[in-house]
Amino acid sequence: MSEIRELWTAMKASLLEVVEIGGPVVVVLIVLSIISAATVLYKLWQFRRSGVGRHRRISMALEAHERGDAKTARALLAQSSSYLVALLQRAMQGGAGPDHARQSDRCDAEAEALFSRLETGLGFLDLVAQLAPLIGLFGTVLGMIEAFQGLQAAGTSVDPTVLAGGIWVALLTTAAGLAVAMPVAAVYGWLSAAVERDRVFANHALRRVFAPDALTLAQLSPKEAA
Helix, strand or coil: CHHHHHHHHHHHHHHHHHHHHHCHHHHHHHHHHHHHHHHHHHHHHHHHHHCCCCCHHHHHHHHHHHCCCHHHHHHHHHHCCCCCHHHHHHHHHHCCCCCHHHHHHHHHHHHHHHHHHHHCCHHHHHHHHHHHHHHHHHHHHHHHHHHHHHHHHHCCCCCHHHHHHHHHHHHHHHHHHHHHHHHHHHHHHHHHHHHHHHHHHHHHHHHHHHCCCHHHHHHCCHHHHC
16 A cells, blocks of 8 residues: 555656646646546447447348348347447338338438437547647747747857756657647547448448348248338
8 A cells, every 4th residue: 555655656746747847738738638538438438338339239130131030130139239229120110111211311310310429529539639739839839939048048158958958848748748649549540430330330231221132122022022
């Protein structure tokens, strides 16, 4: 327990030192990193709870539906933990009706609403990934201005070590901005790709229900095709 307390004290002291050196720019970057971390944790929980990317049973249900085995398709959908289950159940119920075109549009709209909820918060992560390096660069520019002002005030009696110290302190904010932006950009890219894969899967699944392949229909009995 004492080792953990000592480690926490050392980390706290290092953080305070970085804040003191970097100034308000580093404080802003730290706040952005904390909010970004909370957003990422929430999105990971949301994706896991919704079953993003876990559609194996839905694929099996679609195959059963195309074979005309509605009972098996319904059973497989009931076993799936995917957030697309209700959407596909609605599609399979309305796909054979006289107003299937209207049902298709309705299901497309509901699918986009589902994806919109999944994409909530991703815009903020994208903003942080783009803005954090610029904030860090802004801090560096301010630090360089201060360093060269000190150089001008010193006149001919310039100490190179003082100038070098001012420059590395100025560059600290750029490093902090990149340290925030790079992991956020990586996570944002992964989450966005997961949503896009699900969007493609859902669109393909709905088209299989509302616009079945002609060869598949030809293989079914007249009763099943109806």
